[in-house]
Every structure is written in C-alpha cells, then in structure tokens.
Amino acid sequence: MIGFEHSEMRSRYDALIDLVATQSPPLAPAVFKVPVSEYTDRERWEREVQLLRTTPMILALPSELPEPGSYWALTRLGVPMLLVRQKSGEVRLFINACRHRGAKVVEEGRGKKPRFTCVYHAWTYGQDGRLVGLSENAIFGDVDKSEYGLTELPVEERYGLIWAILTPGLTLDLDAFLGPELSQLLPKFGLERFRVVNLKEVPAANWKLAYEGYIETYHFPSLHAQSFGSFVIPGVIKVDSRGIHGEIVSPVLGIQELCDPSSIDDLKRFVQSGFTIFPSTFYTCASTNAFAGEEERDEPPLERMFMNQILPGNSPGESVTISRTVVSGEFVGTPMEQEVREWANLTHQVVIDEDCPVVNRIQATVYSGRQEYFTFGRNESAIHHFHRELHKALGDEPLDGQ
Secondary structure (H helix, E strand, O other): OOOOOHHHHHHHHHHHHHHHHHOOOOOOOOOEEEEHHHHOOHHHHHHHHHHHHOOOEEEEOHHHOOOOOEEEEEEEOOEEEEEEEOOOOOEEEEEOOOOOOOOOOOOOEEEEOOEEEOOOOOOEEEOOOOEEEOOOHHHHOOOOHHHOOOOEEOEEEEOOEEEEOOOOOOOOOHHHHHHHHHHHHHHHHOHHHEEEEEEEEEEEOOHHHHHHOOOOOOOHHHHOOOOHHHHEOOOOOEEEEEOOEEEEEEEEOOHHHHOOOOOHHHHHHHEEEEEEEOOOEEEEEEEOOOOOOHHHHHOOOOEEEEEEEEEEOOOOOOEEEEEEEEEEHHHOOOHHHHHHHHHHHHHHHHHHHHHHHHHHHHHHHHHOOOOOEEEEOOOOHHHHHHHHHHHHHHOOOOOOOO
C-alpha cells in the first residue's frame, strides 16, 4: 500500500472485489487442531524462546536512533540490550551487562551519551562497546581492556528497519531469512521515510494466543461489534504465504459502492495491505480515513502503519505486544500527526478493552485442563500457516490438517 504503484494497488483491488462479490475467500483445505498444551507447557515454551532468540527480529526503526550517539537500552525475550548509533551512522548492538559482574551499564530507556559507565564499580565503555576505563585500576589487577568490551550481538539496518539476532556469534543473513518474495515486498513500504509517533507495550497471555488475534478477522463482527467490526466485510480476507512469512490483504466496507479504482487515493482508502514476518510480527497499513464515514473520505488520505510484534513474556502464560504507529516524516509536527496519535490511542484502547480480556480468559481455561485442543477453521488460514511454520522451525511433528 505505502509505496505501491497504482497497478499493484489495482490488482489487489480486483482480487478483493471478486472476493466480496462471490463471498468466497480462499480457504485452507481443512480445519486442524492444536493441542492446548502448546500454550502451557514450559519445556515447549523454553524451546520457543530459544528459537526466537536465534531468529532475525525487528528491533527498532532508524528514526528511534535519530543521530550519532543516540542509544536505546531495552529488553526483549529476557535479553538486556544496548542499541547505539555510531559516529559513522551505523548501528551496533550489545548485551547491556558490564563485563565485570553483570550489572547493566545503562538503565532502560533512550537518550544520547558519549560513554556508558556502570553504576556498580564504574567500569566505563565507549559507544563502540570498548572498555575504556576501570576505577582503581592500579589495585584491581591486570586486565586487558581489549578483551573486556561489551558482548556484541548481530545487527543490520535495512529496508527502513533495524534487525537483530539476540544470540552472540550467529550470522544475520537477512536475504536467507526474508526469502526472495518478502525481500521484494518490503522495500515497497518505504519505511526509511517513516517516523514512530506512538509506541506502547501491552502485556497479555501466551504469545501465540495474542498473535492469533492479529491475523484473522473472523472475530471482528462479534468481539469488535462496537468498534472495528462495523468497518470490515465479514469473512473477506486474502492470505498468501511468502515462504515462512505471509501477506494479508483485506477490504474496507464500501469498496464496491464508493471506491473509484482509477484513483490511487481511493484504492488506498479501501484496500489494506499487511504482511507477517515469522514468527509473530504483523504490519498493516491503511489511510487514516479508511475507517471513516463517506463524508469524511473527501480529504486526501494520510497513510499510517501499525506494527505489532508479539513476544513471549517471562512464563508460558505471559506475552508482550510491542505496538508502533508510524507516519511519513513529513507529517511529524503537523496536525495530521495528532490525528494519527488519536487513532493509535483508540486502537490501543480497543486491544486493552476487548482483545486482552478474552485472550487472558482463554489462558485461564487452558490451565484448567478441561480442553484438549483448539480447532482452527478453514477461514483462519493465516493461523494455519503460522503454526505450520512454527512446528517446522522447532522440529516438531506436523499438526492435523497440515
């Protein structure tokens, strides 16, 4: 959507119009069952966390490290990290732990520093992770500073995103991870020019339970009847696998009656494009007036993108969703930015008020041991693809219906 040519948007429109007219979206071959133990078993959860720590993941957008010396200290998957933009402009990533006795060298948050000094014993590190100073060096003993720099993690800035692997010593091969299809799709979103205007973290139940709700619209008419449900066309969604990843395209209500397919602006209003990045990141983009009444669609669309990354928490029954809203940098500081912020806050509140309570109650029921399987329908094909690829990556046996 963002960055797509008119012909590409038109092809998406034509596919969706056909689905709306026939009410026959692509379906999975059969339903399949997932054991509920996969949402509670600690041994499996530990294997999932280890898999995610060794799989490339999106850590940030470049705009979140705006200038040399900018840093972001954060924790993902239990790994404390320090992301720093160097004087050269490149980014480097370190484990946020002093090589003396493991204390964090900087508290979590963002800022700008020339050096990082551990509060425990004042060991000091440069922006490049090198150990540059020890307190009371004369009585501490012989230490080769070149061997005591911060432990580095693989990181790369590409396609307007900062990617990382949370395990030292591994190779970050983005080409192999993304595959040819997503490598061609991602640049079309033009993320280099976008800025984060809203960043929130939402705790919930098991990470798979939380993620599944992002990649199907089956629940919209019921769970979101008073919010988003009135803007979607029930059951109409086009899901395509892109290797281990996926692309999801859906229409906005009114696409048949109101959309002018000769207008790129209209296509952007009525066609939402998104993609999934294995295992549990979902990005979707639409104009701000995609979910507006007919009279509000007269203004040119301001495109914005929701970026949701769902990660395991501290136990099988916990997760965190890192939710970003981004807009083109030209709108930062304008009234349009405030419009997007308000929309993001509304979306966030819907997740808090409507999605999270249901997901948390589901977690409680699976811990009760009274249900053996979850059954996913043919109309929830993106969830099929997610579980199929997760099982493959973990080396598990295929599930029924796969």
